[in-house]
Amino acid sequence: MRKPVTVRVPAKVNVQLAVGGVRPDGFHELVSVFLAVGLYDEVTATPADTLRITATGLDTDRVPLGRTNLAARAAQLLAARHGIAPDVHLHLAKGIPVAGGMAGGSADAAGALMACNGLWGTGASRDGLLSLAAELGSDVPFPLAGGAALGRGRGELLTPLEVSGTLCWVFALADGGLPTPAVYAEFDRLREGQAVPAPRASPLLLGALRTGDAAALAPALSNDLQAAALSLRPCLAATLAAGTAAGALAALVCGSGPTTAFLTRDAASATAVCAALLASGTCCTARAASGPVPGAHIVAHRPA
């Protein structure tokens, strides 16, 4: 009997998300600067007679446990490519908010690819896993890669980016999620009739990441989906204001939201901003986390 394989996978924040026109396939052309941050899901693959998903941790009431689960889809895709049955028990220990704009489902898919590849001995290479990841979703390759990366196309074409040092963040978790397609649709509605420039990476932002200068990074952070997320969830404005008032260098919505991200000067400031957000009553909970952190990696061959 093969031993269970556990993979740890980080969440992401888009420190820049520039949204361009709608492509013929319906996806938006993006420039997305991803940063992997220290909120994690763990995916454990255990031998089983059939494909089965269980979940514990954050927001699990909103995690589908059938074959539509992104981790289940990842296992089925890897198995199909290798001509084997997708028989595995995948346990998801969730620390990334569900439908929060931090790519939790994508992280689970990335983790399931790596864990099943280890359990089944399918021997897919890193590039092989990255290409399967891109088939599963625009955001699935990044949690495999980790660190920081520039995403192009629909977000799946990655170029690694250098970041000096560690950036200290606070994430305010909201009550309930926001569906990504609804946020893109609201984005289209808000910009109807306007010219759509091609998305471009900000040289200021890339420079600030390279030097690890949080003060220089703060004014360069941007998210084109923020207005759409705020339009669908106006109360997020109060969360953003509470974090800024508490001393964050900058505040923005994470991807399609509704999680909000606060860049802070250092770890002590992150602790203070986190406490102030918790006390403000404008969010469900708040967590301090730093980045960049490594992408999906096997932490143990251990029981689920």
Ligand SMILES: C[C@@](CO)(OP(=O)(O)O)[C@H](O)COP(=O)(O)OP(=O)(O)OC[C@H]1O[C@@H](n2ccc(N)nc2=O)[C@H](O)[C@@H]1O
């Ligand atoms: C917005 C972002 C920012 O990183 O993530 P989240 O903040 O939701 O985590 C991503 O673009 C989400 O990526 P992901 O969640 O993988 O999206 P996919 O499964 O590929 O697509 C889900 C839906 O999002 C919309 N979509 C996604 C990517 C893209 N470039 N253009 C789009 O219009 C489409 O409506 C699509 O049907």
Ligand SMILES: Nc1ncnc2c1ncn2[C@@H]1O[C@H](COP(=O)(O)OP(=O)(O)O)[C@@H](O)[C@H]1O
């Ligand atoms: N393993 C999974 N974990 C969380 N959500 C999942 C998973 N598989 C499928 N989903 C579905 O995907 C939706 C988006 O989840 P998630 O990836 O966490 O959010 P986001 O795209 O905002 O980062 C959820 O509402 C849920 O219905």
